[in-house]
Amino acid sequence: MFTGLIQALGTVKALGGDRFEISISAEGAAPIMKDLEIGDSVAVDGVCLTVEVILEQGFVATASPETLNRTILGQAIARSEKVNIETSLRVGSKIGGHFVTGHVDSVGSLEKSVQTAQAWEMWFTHNRENEDTWWENIAPCLVPKGSIAVNGISLTVAECDRQGHWFKVAVIPHTYAETNLIYLQPGSWVNLEGDILGKYVQRFISYKDQSKASSITNDFLAEHGYL
Template identity: 60%
Template sequence: MFTGLIQALGTVEPLGDDRFGIACAAGDSDAILTDLAIGDSVAVDGVCLTVVEILPEGFVATASPETLSRTTLGENLQAYANLETSLRAGSKLGGHFVTGHVDAIGCLDFAVSTGNSWEMRFVAPSTSPFWHQQIAPYLVPKGSIAVNGVSLTIANCDRGGRWFQVAVIPHSYESTNLRHLQPGSPVNLEADILGKYVAKFLGNHPGSPTDITPEFLAEHGFG
């Protein structure tokens, strides 16, 4: 489990079909390598990977075929990857619950500086068959989403879930690889896990309504 608050940047080098060497950027290694042990989980651009070897300035991790098929790890890698170690019991939860299990790949449509933030819009690329099943149903204004492992709040989206827009504060923009994205750059997307469970309950629980109404909320103790 992660929070979507990036701790460091690093570079990713393929070491074979399923092995990757992750090197922390200069000055960032302490945030990731302190107390890191073999078997620990690290989110690499939002992808939960298991550490199999620790290096002086980084680590080696492996990825399953399923992970490679659903993430950017199987594509051209960005210049830098966002890194976050797993959430420890008692730690602050400043973002939202991020599992590191990527749902689909999206791509940057555009990024515009507004003076006090960056407005970024993401859309579904033609190579992402999972978008409409795994991402679109959970895109709601003010909802949470992880983009390359970064916890962001959706500012706007269309009703069909074909695109969504976020406002990124300068700190998040400068300290993550979001600033290196160009239009068309692929990104890993993970929908809010809490939204997934709510949708499953409402859709599959016997007797559950298809819509949340004031009457339904009142009947179940809300209001």
């Protein structure tokens, strides 16, 4: 479990097969490496990976074919792109973002980015190759002022259309400068994870028992503060 608050930037290098070396930038390595242990979970661009070997300034992990097919981790490796790094949440730690599981739901792409006086406004949408997972996992969770993880970064949905074709986030200068959002160009792909609470609400609404209709309705959820 993570919070979506990025601690450092790094790069990923293929070691052969499904094993990868994640190198952490010198300025961000200290807080991550100080208590890193084998078996720990680390989010790499929002993808939860398990530490198998600890290096002086990074670690080695294995990514399954499912992970590589469902995320942009393979692109980051091929293009030597910067990736966001966050260690897992410790019990008792501050939760400054939202609960992020590290299980990517779909891939989207940056439509446009506009700098304003106070922030960077960024629009994201689906792409042709990942429309199915977008409509199944992302669109139902898009709620104005709700949470979403973009490349593992906890962001707030500032605006979205009712159908879920796109969403906009407002990124403060610190987050923009300290994460790989600064390197994105229109058309760049990103890992997306919907808010886990939204996933469960969506599941409750859509689930129908074979013998009887579910008692979880929109009215029920609204009455109990979920809508």
